[in-house]
Amino acid sequence: MSHQLHDPGGKVRLKVKSEIRSDAIFSACGRYRRLLKREWDGAEKEGYVLWIGMNPSTADFNVDDPTVFKEQNSRADGAMGVL
Template sequence: MTQAAHDPGGKVRLRLPDGVLGGARFSDCGRYRQALIRDWTPEGAAPRTVLFIGMNPSVADAAASDPTCHRELMFARDWEFTRYLKGNVLDWRATSPRDIPHDPEVACSGDNVPALVEMAQESELVVLAYGKLHQRFAGVVRDALMAVEATGRPLKCLGLNKDGSAKHPLYLRKDTPLRDFPMPA
């Protein structure tokens, strides 16, 4: 689908690694991205799929990556997955969290949680990596986490912030181990 003229603000666009095919699903208006797909499954092999759930999408699309998605793809490859899916607790496209709309109902479209559930069902496990969000988004985060948890897929993270949120992966060491994600009470 062709994107509308929504500028998420980021300028760093990275080339996909050789042999990696990309895909993405955007809203008609281009302000929201519900899904990002990267696949490097060898021909004739069954894919091994992992879903990362971040804070909100930036500039990555079917043809290019952004620093966070590129880092997550490297984690996925190191863990011997052959397919990477990316969703977010908020699907509004903005590189800087300060550019996310203050209204949770604007920052997260009605198509987002169903897309997260669909991707979780395709995945062996889900890696939560959404970082610290403003408290006004707590209900949206809770709803997304509960819906994904209901799929029965293991929920993992790369560590926890002091507030119990899943650490953002961009600046973590490449050998950071996965750990179980404790669902908030």
């Protein structure tokens, strides 16, 4: 699925760090992101951190926006391995 149609605007786009595995799932029309996943540390950890956002987001599987970047940095003192 092409992610080029997902363009809610936004000027700041931050490349996802190489040590973070990422994924994104978009609607069939490509306009709506249904899932955004970040996994880090390379070790299986119990639990997930779940954020539900209502604002438009420019994040996809290759880039973060400022909100997703902040969410990753506030993930329960590193206790969880997936956002």
